[in-house]
Amino acid sequence: MATYILLGNLTEEGSKAVKERPERIEEVNLEMEKYGAKVIAQYATLGLYDFITVVQAPDNETMLRISVEFSSRGTLNLMSMPAFDVNVFTHQILRDAPA
Numbered sequence: 871m872a873t874y875i876l877l878g879n880l881t882e883e884g885s886k887a888v889k890e891r892p893e894r895i896e897e898v899n900l901e902m903e904k905y906g907a908k909v910i911a912q913y914a915t916l917g918l919y920d921f922i923t924v925v926q927a928p929d930n931e932t933m934l935r936i937s938v939e940f941s942s943r944g945t946l947n948l949m950s951m952p953a954f955d956v957n958v959f960t961h962q963i964l965r966d967a968p969a
Contacts, residue, residue, distance in 0.1 A: 871926040874933050877949040878921040884945030898940070905936050
């Protein structure tokens with residue numbers, strides 16, 4: 871499974887929905903499982919993004935489908951990006967790089 875970071879901002883409609891039903895966040899996280907993904911960690915944040923979510927999914931296509939599906943609802947704007955374990959990066963990827 872690949873790891874992805876989702877940076878999310880609630881729209882005005884999304885903010886109202888979360889305020890009225892905070893449990894909706896957990897429902898959405900469980901809904902990701904229907905697409906074959908799993909939420910590993912999630913944080914509400916201050917600053918540029920309202921939420922940072924760490925997700926595992928089988929591939930980029932699955933993550934793209936989730937991003938489009940969830941963003942199309944009008945309650946959340948998402949930026950998604952693949953993430954790589956630092957140990958894999960330093961011990962495998964950098965070792966295999968041409969000199």
